[in-house]
Structure formats: structure tokens, C-alpha cells
Amino acid sequence: MKRTTIKDVAEAAGVGVATVSRVLSGGSASPETRERVLAVAAHLDYRPSALGRNLRQQRTGGIGLLLPDLTDPLYGRLAEGVLACARSAGEPVLVGSTGGDPEQESELIGMLLEQSVDKVVAVPSGDADTWGPALRTGMTVVFAGERPDEPTEEPVDDLLLLDGLRGRPRVEGGIPTVLADDRSGVRTAVQYLKGLGHRRIAYLGGPGHARRVSAFREALGPLVDDELVVFAGGSRDAAYAAASGLFQSRPDLTAVLAGGNQLGEAAVLAARELDLRIPRDLSLVMYDDVPWAELCSPPLTVIAQPAQDLGYRAAELVLRAGIRRPRSVLLPTELIVRGSCGPRR
Amino acid sequence: MKRTTIKDVAEAAGVGVATVSRVLSGGSASPETRERVLAVAAHLDYRPSALGRNLRQQRTGGIGLLLPDLTDPLYGRLAEGVLACARSAGEPVLVGSTGGDPEQESELIGMLLEQSVDKVVAVPSGDADTWGPALRTGMTVVFAGERPDEPTEEPVDDLLLLDGLRGRPRVEGGIPTVLADDRSGVRTAVQYLKGLGHRRIAYLGGPGHARRVSAFREALGPLVDDELVVFAGGSRDAAYAAASGLFQSRPDLTAVLAGGNQLGEAAVLAARELDLRIPRDLSLVMYDDVPWAELCSPPLTVIAQPAQDLGYRAAELVLRAGIRRPRSVLLPTELIVRGSCGPRR
DNA sequence: ACCCATGATGGAATCGTTTCCATGAAGCGC
DNA sequence: GCGCTTCATGGAAACGATTCCATCATGGGT
Numbered sequence A, B: 001m002k003r004t005t006i007k008d009v010a011e012a013a014g015v016g017v018a019t020v021s022r023v024l025s026g027g028s029a030s031p032e033t034r035e036r037v038l039a040v041a042a043h044l045d046y047r048p049s050a051l052g053r054n055l056r057q058q059r060t061g062g063i064g065l066l067l068p069d070l071t072d073p074l075y076g077r078l079a080e081g082v083l084a085c086a087r088s089a090g091e092p093v094l095v096g097s098t099g100g101d102p103e104q105e106s107e108l109i110g111m112l113l114e115q116s117v118d119k120v121v122a123v124p125s126g127d128a129d130t131w132g133p134a135l136r137t138g139m140t141v142v143f144a145g146e147r148p149d150e151p152t153e154e155p156v157d158d159l160l161l162l163d164g165l166r167g168r169p170r171v172e173g174g175i176p177t178v179l180a181d182d183r184s185g186v187r188t189a190v191q192y193l194k195g196l197g198h199r200r201i202a203y204l205g206g207p208g209h210a211r212r213v214s215a216f217r218e219a220l221g222p223l224v225d226d227e228l229v230v231f232a233g234g235s236r237d238a239a240y241a242a243a244s245g246l247f248q249s250r251p252d253l254t255a256v257l258a259g260g261n262q263l264g265e266a267a268v269l270a271a272r273e274l275d276l277r278i279p280r281d282l283s284l285v286m287y288d289d290v291p292w293a294e295l296c297s298p299p300l301t302v303i304a305q306p307a308q309d310l311g312y313r314a315a316e317l318v319l320r321a322g323i324r325r326p327r328s329v330l331l332p333t334e335l336i337v338r339g340s341c342g343p344r345r
Numbered sequence C: 001a002c003c004c005a006t007g008a009t010g011g012a013a014t015c016g017t018t019t020c021c022a023t024g025a026a027g028c029g030c
Numbered sequence D: 001g002c003g004c005t006t007c008a009t010g011g012a013a014a015c016g017a018t019t020c021c022a023t024c025a026t027g028g029g030t
Helices: A006-013 A017-024 A031-044 A050-057 A073-088 A102-114 A128-136 A155-165 A182-195 A210-223 A236-249 A261-273 A307-320 B006-013 B017-024 B031-044 B050-057 B073-088 B102-114 B128-136 B155-165 B182-195 B210-223 B236-249 B261-273 B291-295 B307-320
Strands: A063-067 A093-097 A119-122 A140-144 A177-180 A201-205 A229-231 A255-258 A283-287 A301-304 A329-331 A334-336 B063-067 B093-097 B119-122 B140-144 B177-180 B201-205 B229-231 B255-258 B283-287 B301-304 B329-331 B334-336
Touching: A006 A017, A006 A031, A017 A031, A050 B050, A063 A073, A063 A102, A063 A307, A073 A093, A073 A307, A073 B073, A073 B093, A093 A102, A093 B073, A102 A119, A102 A128, A119 A307, A128 A140, A140 A307, A177 A182, A177 A307, A182 A201, A182 A210, A182 A255, A182 A283, A182 A301, A182 A334, A201 A210, A201 A236, A201 A261, A210 A229, A229 A236, A236 A255, A236 A261, A255 A261, A261 A283, A261 B291, A307 A329, B006 B017, B006 B031, B017 B031, B063 B073, B063 B102, B063 B307, B073 B093, B073 B307, B093 B102, B102 B119, B102 B128, B119 B307, B128 B140, B140 B307, B177 B182, B177 B307, B182 B201, B182 B210, B182 B255, B182 B283, B182 B301, B182 B334, B201 B210, B201 B236, B201 B261, B210 B229, B229 B236, B236 B261, B255 B261, B261 B283, B307 B329
Parallel strands: A063 A093, A063 A119, A119 A140, A140 A177, A177 A329, A201 A229, A201 A255, A255 A283, A283 A301, B063 B093, B063 B119, B119 B140, B140 B177, B177 B329, B201 B229, B201 B255, B255 B283, B283 B301
Antiparallel strands: A093 B093, A301 A334, B301 B334
16 A cells, blocks of 8 residues: 555666656656656556655645635635636645634644645735734735735725735735725715615624725715724624614614625624614615525625635735736625615615 | 754754654653753744655645535535634645536545545545545545435435444445435425425435435335426536426426525525415425525525534544544434425415 | 663654756767 | 767755664662
């Protein structure tokens, strides 16, 4: 049950190991030697061991993928994107799910470090401190879908960051990031709701929503009401509690923008529980298009992000790093109007 | 930017590399040496390279995870289970998504082989041929959630297999498998529907549903109508087409069991399109509980599988293999009654 | 006082691959 | 025919860890 090594192939073909290695990695060799080696290798079903190669070359092929939760369809799609890109490049993918916890994230980074994985795509939960060690050892990191919260949230800062997206060094230390254009997505949704006559619009947010919230405030302008911007923790229960609390404390609101699909779920559930009819009593726009949005009755109006592309592009960036200095990318979002929004009652 | 190696630690601590290795892996060493080495290692932020270790030990820690599609919440949960178990064991996880295609599965197995991953949890798409190479090289494989289709589907065979679940060698060559108890899940659902008075009950199935279908036939007994057992390919479109075709060709059916959440989705959509009201015109039971099942209106009655446990147990088995010869496991399913089933109209 | 057991320690081999370098042969121009 | 270049080729080093084995010191028993 021993693995066949390059040495076995070399012996069987009557050549040296160096020659086998060259043939297999495309180096120069005489046609007849090449043919013989190839034949023998195929016959012995030889597969070069990635372990030996990586150890020698001081680089592990393979990319790491860190995200908060594979259960969330958004991240599931993102992961599929990364997997698709990695597969076409023939690279293995190591995944870890952080549960949104910076500490677990940090632990998982440690594991990747131990595995000598030097290319990572991450939906970050932690901040600069969490990612410092990774960067210091020379890991190539690309963030996808999220970006570590900035210490300050002033609009001017955010504008600078957007500017950075067009090529300037990033505030986080130049980590390239693939994001959906939340700003424009939120703006479109808010304007749509405004156009329907809504004035008291709430934002139901989760962790890491600094960008979306600031876009929300900006789009709403003078209409913004701080009481209508609420945050829930990461869990389903917290989301439900937040939604329910919001609807009960402010029965005057007529529209709500849920910042993620779990929050949207919570909003639908809470509304049903409180006998608020959608869209008659309450208009709802949910961030992220998921299959069940169409199954809901009424079907939910959503802001769709190209989740799979997010992952694919991020993986592309991380693989190309070194060849070309990676730049950040902003992908478009789309407002998909279904049936969960109506005119202000 | 060079990695700090065991040699660096050894020099800095004024000892030999062997001593460092021993200290770090719990071998014997004098207290003061141990302390000094530990201090130096911590100070240099030393992490042993998994590459070196694995190469030497001829075994890669780390487990491979192969499943059809991370986008499907069922597999997402299963993956989270595997990840949770792996994390608690400190093992990295390599994932691949096969798209349900045996050829891609085979390719991914090849990649795992190259990476010297010798422990794999898989939701298999291919058959014995696909998995032969993996087994021949001594990989420890555990199947989860699915089992490769048997060449024959005779009930007697199936009974033998169930028997096998209690500990006898399996037909596939003894690969341990962690399954949800589909047989009992389907039976419960069918009896529930029968109890509501339904007689013409359809099964809407997908690839790899041999077990569920045979359980369905068995539970339905003489009521079974071959025209009411339809299969769709893996895609959403195929599922929708199958559901729509079924409803149109047999308007006399009064209940349907959808064999997976994508099929359930398709059924809800098709029913809506054809103006069939659930549950008035049509009762629906869906396999697998997903968050949106509760959001649907009416909320869907489902057969819940412990997807996360499936993954966790499978990972446990694959990690324990060698210590204890792994046995197959059957986990219970549960019928969750919500609002999508009514009495026969 | 001597010898043996015990335990700490470091050197060196090893895992499978890539890659540098030396060797030898062959081809070519003069 | 000689010397040069060019090319195929194989030996050996290197990667970073573990582990076998030899060495050395110490301590206890006789």
C-alpha cells in the first residue's frame, strides 16, 4: 500500500529522478525519453506528491477560504465562486468557518499559516489586529464581500476608501478587496422606497454593516431617524428580537430595509407575528437575493449581489497576485422588484 | 520574510533540533531546557511547518470534503458539521464541490490524492468505479447523507443494506456511511398523508434517490402509481419542469412528496403558476427543513434531517478510523408538521 | 570504587520533490 | 581535426520536520 514515488518511476524507466521531474514539469528532454517516462508514469499511476513539491518550492499551492458561516446562502454562493476559480487553476482550497468570531478567525489564520497556505480569500470578521500576523508573514490576502470595519465612520473617510477602490493604496494596508457596490445598492433601494412615498424608513442591520449604514444615512438625507437604525447580533434569535422590537416600538414606520437575508427572514417572521401585512402595512426590501425570496408571499423585493462572482473574482485576484499587483474591485448590485413594497398607506 | 524554522529555534536556544522537536511534541526533556525552548519558540513566534511534518510522517493531517453543491443549504449545514468536528480536532479541511458530476468528483479525488489527504468525507455522486482509486490507495472514506446507488434496487437488497447498517460489511466494500433514516422519514410522511385521506400521492425525486423512492413505494403499498413517481435532473430548471409536468399531466393527484429542498421549491413555484392552492388543492411535504420553509405561506410541512450532525458524525468516524473500525450510522429524521398539508379535497 | 541503568541530548537519516551543477556526447564552423 | 556551443542527463543538495541511535553524564547499587 506504499505510494509510488518519483524514484520508482525513474527506476522503472531506467532514467534518473531529475529526468522524470523534468519530463513531468515540462522541462527539456529527448522525445524518446519523454515518451518512455510518460508511459511508465501512466502505467504505474504515478501522482507527484504535493507535499514533496511544496516543501521544496517553499510555497504551498492551494488557497485558504475563511468565511463566517457556510449555512448562509450568500456565503455558500461566494464559496462556490472561489471553488470554481480554484478548480480551473487546479488549486486545492482549505476552508474554515469563523462563525463571525474574530478569535476563531485568528485561530484559523494560524492553521493556514501552519499549513503554509500563502493565499487567502476571506470574508473578514476581525480587524487589522486579527490580520496583522497573516500579513506580516507575507500571506497574500484578498477580502471579499466585507471589509474590516474602519475605526472611524465619517463619510469623508468612506469616500476616500471608495477612491482607493480605483487603485490607490487602501487604508487597511493595501489589502485588495472585492466588494459589491453596497453604496449604490442601498441608494437605489432607498430612492425606490422614497418614490413610493415612504418617509419613515428603517434599517435593520447586522455586524459589519458600517458601509451600508452610512450609505443608508446618506441616501435618506434629512429623513434619517436614528431610532430607526437598529443593529442585531449575528444570530437568528438576535435578528428576530431586533426586528420585533423595532416594529413594536415604532409602529409608525412604513418601510424597512433588511441588511442581510437572515435579517430579512427575521423581518418577515416578526411582521407576521405582529399581524403586519406586507406590503400593505409595511414595505420590505431585503439585502441579498436568495431562492426563497421568490417563494415568499408576497415575493420579496431584494438588492441582489453577485455573490458567486465576488468569490470568483477574489480568488482570481489572489491567484494572480505576484504576476500583477492586485487592485480592488467593485461589482454592481441590482434592485430586483418583486411584490414586497407598496405605496405608503 | 523567511519563515522561522525549527533550526532557528534550536540555535537561538542553544540546543539541537531534535530537542526542540521533542519539547514541542511532548517528548522527554529536562525542565530547564523545556522552559528555555518554549520561551524562545514563543518569542520567535515559531510555528512548525505542517509540510515538513507531514512529509516525514507520511500522513497528511487534514480531511477532504467532497459534496455536490455548497449552495444547497442542506450541504452547507453538513459542511458546517464537518468543519466543526475538524476544528475541534485541529485538522484542516480541504473542500471540493462536484456539481453532482461523477467526473468532477473523480478529478477532485485525484487532487486529494495528490495532496496526500488520506481522510475523506463525501456526499458521493459517482459509483464504485469513481471511488475505487481512492480506496485502493488506502484512503479512509466515509460517505455522508448519500450512498452510491446500488446496481440493483430490489427491496431485498435494500433490506440487506439496512442490516449492514447494524455492523456487517457493506456492499460497497465496507465504506462506512452516515445516513439520515430516509426510510422511516418517508414512511412517516406517507402515513401522515394517508391519514389525511390522500390516495394519489406523487413523489418528486432527484438523482440519487433510489433509497427514498423504494421507501416511498413500500410505504404506499398497493396505492403506488408509477406515473406519479417522477425524477428530475440536478438543476433548478429540471426540477421545475418535472414538477410542472407532473401537476399538469395528473391533475387528479392530491398530495406530493418533494424529495429535496430544490424540488420543494420547484413544486411551490409550479403550483403557484398553475393556480393550485396549497394546501387546499394540493398537499405538499418537502424533504429537508430549511429556514424558508417556515416563511412560505403556508409554512411547509417537512421531513427534517439532522444535516449538521450528519457531517459531524461522518467527520468523527473518519478521524477515529484506525483507532476503532468505523461502523455506519443511521440518524433519525423528524416530520415537522406546519401548514402545507390538508385533508383530501 | 566500579558498573550498569537511566535519562537528556545532538547528529544524521529520512520523507518526495525540484533544481543546481557537472559530465558527456554530439553537432558545427573554421 | 579541433574547439566551441548546445543539449540531454544523472547525482546530489535542499526544503522542514520527526525519529532512530549513539553519546555522555549522573546516580545508585554492590
